[in-house]
Amino acid sequence: MMGARAGVVALTDGQVHQRIDRLTAYLDAWGDLIVSDSGRRMQRRLIEFRIEAPGAALPVEVRVMYREYYRRGRDGWDIAKYHYEYLDVTRGKRLGYHLHDIGSRNLVPHAHCQDAVDLEWETAEGPHHLRALELDLREAHEEFMKLWAGDRSPDCESFRPLDVPRER
Amino acid sequence: MALADLPSASSADITEILPKAFYSPKEVADLASLSSSTILNYIHEGRLVAVRISERTYRIPRKAVIRLLALDSTPRVRVDEPDASVNF
Numbered sequence: 001m002m003g004a005r006a007g008v009v010a011l012t013d014g015q016v017h018q019r020i021d022r023l024t025a026y027l028d029a030w031g032d033l034i035v036s037d038s039g040r041r042m043q044r045r046l047i048e049f050r051i052e053a054p055g056a057a058l059p060v061e062v063r064v065m066y067r068e069y070y071r072r073g074r075d076g077w078d079i080a081k082y083h084y085e086y087l088d089v090t091r092g093k094r095l096g097y098h099l100h101d102i103g104s105r106n107l108v109p110h111a112h113c114q115d116a117v118d119l120e121w122e123t124a125e126g127p128h129h130l131r132a133l134e135l136d137l138r139e140a141h142e143e144f145m146k147l148w149a150g151d152r153s154p155d156c157e158s159f160r161p162l163d164v165p166r167e168r
Numbered sequence: 169m170a171l172a173d174l175p176s177a178s179s180a181d182i183t184e185i186l187p188k189a190f191y192s193p194k195e196v197a198d199l200a201s202l203s204s205s206t207i208l209n210y211i212h213e214g215r216l217v218a219v220r221i222s223e224r225t226y227r228i229p230r231k232a233v234i235r236l237l238a239l240d241s242t243p244r245v246r247v248d249e250p251d252a253s254v255n256f
Contacts, residue, residue, distance in 0.1 A: 024244060024246070026217065028231065028235070028244050029217035029229055029231050029232035029235060030217070030229050030231055030232070031229070031231055032231075033244055033245065034245040034246075034247070035244065035245065035246045035247065036246070036247035036248075036249065037246075037247070037248050037249070037250075038247075038249045038250075038252035038254050039249070039250070039251075039252050039253065039254040040248070040249075040250040041250040041251055042250075042251065042252070042253060042254065044253075044254040044255070044256065045254060046252075046254045046256070053189070053229070053231070054189035054190075054229065054230045054231065055230070055231050056179060056182060056183075056186075056230065056231060056234055056240060057179035057180070057182070057183055058183060058187075058189065058230070061189060069254070069256050080256065081256065142219065145219045145229070146219050146220070146221060148189075149189075149190050149219045149221050149227040149229075150221045
């Protein structure tokens with residue numbers, strides 16, 4: 001169960017709106033963008049950005065999908081989890097950065113990095129949770145675009161497993 | 169097709185002029201009839217989106233070039249569902 005997080009300030013309706021506007025203006029420069037905001041008047045809210053790139057009638061090379069889930073709290077909207085996903089369509093590689101509960105552990109930032117050729121990448125947790133830092137959407141996007149622009153695959157071997165093997 | 173004709177360009181015309189996913193600042197400067205330093209200033213000021221792939225190398229995504237050259241006024245797709253039930 002996730003609640004407000006220490007050190008993370010809830011966003012007001014206006015701040016969420018500004019965030020959507022800012023990110024829309026920025027992400028639009030990378031490809032064909034679809035933005036959706038669901039549940040604004042409810043207790044749970046999902047903000048989603050999807051890009052097919054390079055867009056504007058060229059064949060798709062890369063798809064990204066960013067989902068941020070918010071829960072209405074006492075002071076505004078608390079981030080409850082996120083999925084930041086990158087699919088290199090040309091190479092069939094996926095890199096995802098997630099923040100959510102894993103088992104009994106609350107809000108664990110982690111990554112997924114693997115071969116992926118179909119659309120299951122959008123929701124797949126996959127068998128391997130990899131160690132990663134918590135990121136802002138824009139940080140994740142910059143990393144993904146750097147891979148694409150640099151004509152590089154995600155370096156899946158560089159990630160360590162999430163669970164630290166302890167010698168007994 | 170001349171660049172001057174492009175404000176009314178079709179997507180086929182844009183594809184002909186901008187066939188790649190990324191452009192260097194020099195290429196964008198040539199397309200926009202501006203100097204490379206102006207394009208780099210746009211990048212540093214945040215007026216033009218770019219990705220830095222090495223210390224001195226920027227790449228500008230095609231869609232940003234399209235927007236800079238005002239070749240395309242396609243509206244962004246935005247879906248607002250304030251009463252949608254979100255489960256997680």
